[in-house]
Amino acid sequence: MPPMRAAQYVRMSRDSQRYSIANQAEVIAAYARDRNITIVCTYADEGLSGLAIHWRDGLKALIADVESGHAEFDCVLVYDVTRWGRFQNLDESACYEFMCQRAGITVHYCADEFENDGSLASFMLKNNKRFNAADFSRQLSKKVFLGQSRVTRMGYWRGGMPGYGLRRQLLDETGVVRTTLEYGQKKYLQTDRIKIVHGPDREIETVRRIFTSFVSEGKYLGEIASELNAEQIRTTRGLRWNGETVGKILGNEAYIGSLIYNRSSYKLKQRRVVNPRDMWIRHDEAFPPVIAPELFTKAQEMMRTRRQQRTDQEAIDRLAALGREKGHLTTAIIAAADDILSAESYRRRFGSLVAAYELAGYQPEPRQRLAETADKYRTFLARLAGNIVEQVNRLGGRAIIESDGLLCLNDDCRISFGSARAVNYVSDKVRWRIHADRKAKSDLSLIVRMDASNIGIVAYYLLPTADLAETKVRVLRLSNPVFAQACRYDDLEALCRVCAG
Structure with missing residues (x-):
C-alpha cells in the first residue's frame, strides 16, 4: 500500500x-x-x-x-x-x-x-x-489586563511614546534610572519600569503655547498649526502640524500629570470598544504637570462647546460668508479665519471639502479641486504612515518618519507612499489610477488601493520604487504588469508584521 x-x-x-x-x-x-x-x-x-x-x-x-x-x-x-x-x-x-x-x-x-x-x-x-x-x-488576556492596570495605578507608564514634549525614563527594579528611551525603543527586562518625564524645553514651551493660543487667545486648531509650521516647528516624528495633531495635544491628560489606561478595549483581537469613563484606570499626579489643570479643563470645555454649537447649516453658512468676503476659498484661508470649523472638520462632516464648497455655493476651479484632493490624500497618507510607525514599533521593529516624509525601517529601508484611486468611466467600469512619485528617493513604494468609493483601503501593494520608475506610461493604473509582481497585503496588521521583521 x-x-x-x-x-x-x-x-x-x-x-x-x-x-x-x-x-x-x-x-x-x-x-x-x-x-x-x-x-x-x-x-x-x-x-x-x-x-x-x-x-x-x-x-x-x-x-x-x-x-x-x-x-x-x-x-x-x-x-x-x-x-x-x-x-x-x-x-x-x-x-x-x-x-x-x-x-x-x-x-x-x-x-x-x-x-x-x-x-x-x-x-x-x-x-x-x-x-x-x-x-x-x-x-x-485577563492577567495582562490586571497587570497593566496595576502598573498604571503604581504611577508607571505602559506603551509607546506618551506625547509631544514628554519622554519615557527607564528604571530598574530598585528605581535606579537606566536611560531615557528613544522613539521605538523598549524596556530591557520584565522587571524594569517606565516613568514619564518632561522632554526638551522647546517642546514643553510649544505645548504651553498651544494651550495658551487656544484658551486665552481663542485661536482655532488650524490657525495654531499654521503658525507652528510657519516657524518650522515640527512634531516628534518630524511632521508638519495640522488641526488634528493640535487637537490631540489639547485632549491629552498626560499634560496635567495623569496616566490613563483602558480608555478602549481590543481584547482577544475582537472589535475595538470605547469604554465609559468609569471603566478607565487612572493615576493622577503621576509626574509634574506641563500645564495647570485649570487651563486643561478650560480647553476641554471650549472644545466641547465648539463641537456642539454649530449645526451643519450654520457651518455651511459661515463657509459661504467667508467665501464672499475673500472672493475664493482655500484650506489656508479657512485655517486663518476666525469662528469657523477646520478644513478637516468640513471634510468629515460633508465627505470632502469640495462637497462643502458646493453646498456653500462656491465652485472651485478645476486646478483647485485637484489641489484640494491632493491635500486630502497627503493628510490621509501621513496619518497612515503614523499608524504604521506605531504598530511596527509595538511589534518590536524600529520605524520612524524622516524629515522628508519617508518611512524609515530599521535605519535601513526607506518607503514612500502613494495611492490607487478609483475612477468611474462612462461604461460604469471602475479602474484604479496610481498617484505616486515614481522618482521618489526611496527603496520601496507602498501603494494603498482605495475602494470603489475612495473612502476605505482595500489592499496594500509594496514594490521597489525602481520598478515604478521604469514604467513608461503617462497614466499608471493598478492593472499595469508591475503590480503583478508586487507584494500584496489585505490588512494593515499583516503589512506591519512584515515591516517589523
Whole structure:
C-alpha cells in the first residue's frame, strides 16, 4: 500500500519555546514515520496569534488549496489542537476542520492523546481541547489586563511614546534610572519600569503655547498649526502640524500629570470598544504637570462647546460668508479665519471639502479641486504612515518618519507612499489610477488601493520604487504588469508584521 501524502501545518505565536516550529515539525515527522505517511508540503504561520484566521496566511492558503479540489495531499498533520487555533468561537475551529473532511482530507493532531477518528470519544476530547485552548487566551488576556492596570495605578507608564514634549525614563527594579528611551525603543527586562518625564524645553514651551493660543487667545486648531509650521516647528516624528495633531495635544491628560489606561478595549483581537469613563484606570499626579489643570479643563470645555454649537447649516453658512468676503476659498484661508470649523472638520462632516464648497455655493476651479484632493490624500497618507510607525514599533521593529516624509525601517529601508484611486468611466467600469512619485528617493513604494468609493483601503501593494520608475506610461493604473509582481497585503496588521521583521 503506497504511503499517504500529507501537508503539515505549523504555527508559533509567543506562547512557549516548546511550540517552536522546529519542535512541532520534529513531533509531526515522528508521527508520520510511525504511520507510513509522507509529508509533501508545509503551511506555516510564524509569530502569529491563533485567535483568528484573517492574519494567518498559512492556514488560509491551506484551506484555499483544500477548497480548490486540487490539493496534492490526503491528510493534514498538526502538532495539537492549540496550533490549529485558539478560536474564541469553537464552531469556527470545527468549521475549518470540516472543510477538510468534506474534501476527503483528514486532520491529525499528532501530540494529542486521542485519534481524530470521528468517534464520540474523540469528538468529546477534541471539543474539550478546543475549549481549553480558547480559555487559555481568555485567562491570559485577563492577567495582562490586571497587570497593566496595576502598573498604571503604581504611577508607571505602559506603551509607546506618551506625547509631544514628554519622554519615557527607564528604571530598574530598585528605581535606579537606566536611560531615557528613544522613539521605538523598549524596556530591557520584565522587571524594569517606565516613568514619564518632561522632554526638551522647546517642546514643553510649544505645548504651553498651544494651550495658551487656544484658551486665552481663542485661536482655532488650524490657525495654531499654521503658525507652528510657519516657524518650522515640527512634531516628534518630524511632521508638519495640522488641526488634528493640535487637537490631540489639547485632549491629552498626560499634560496635567495623569496616566490613563483602558480608555478602549481590543481584547482577544475582537472589535475595538470605547469604554465609559468609569471603566478607565487612572493615576493622577503621576509626574509634574506641563500645564495647570485649570487651563486643561478650560480647553476641554471650549472644545466641547465648539463641537456642539454649530449645526451643519450654520457651518455651511459661515463657509459661504467667508467665501464672499475673500472672493475664493482655500484650506489656508479657512485655517486663518476666525469662528469657523477646520478644513478637516468640513471634510468629515460633508465627505470632502469640495462637497462643502458646493453646498456653500462656491465652485472651485478645476486646478483647485485637484489641489484640494491632493491635500486630502497627503493628510490621509501621513496619518497612515503614523499608524504604521506605531504598530511596527509595538511589534518590536524600529520605524520612524524622516524629515522628508519617508518611512524609515530599521535605519535601513526607506518607503514612500502613494495611492490607487478609483475612477468611474462612462461604461460604469471602475479602474484604479496610481498617484505616486515614481522618482521618489526611496527603496520601496507602498501603494494603498482605495475602494470603489475612495473612502476605505482595500489592499496594500509594496514594490521597489525602481520598478515604478521604469514604467513608461503617462497614466499608471493598478492593472499595469508591475503590480503583478508586487507584494500584496489585505490588512494593515499583516503589512506591519512584515515591516517589523
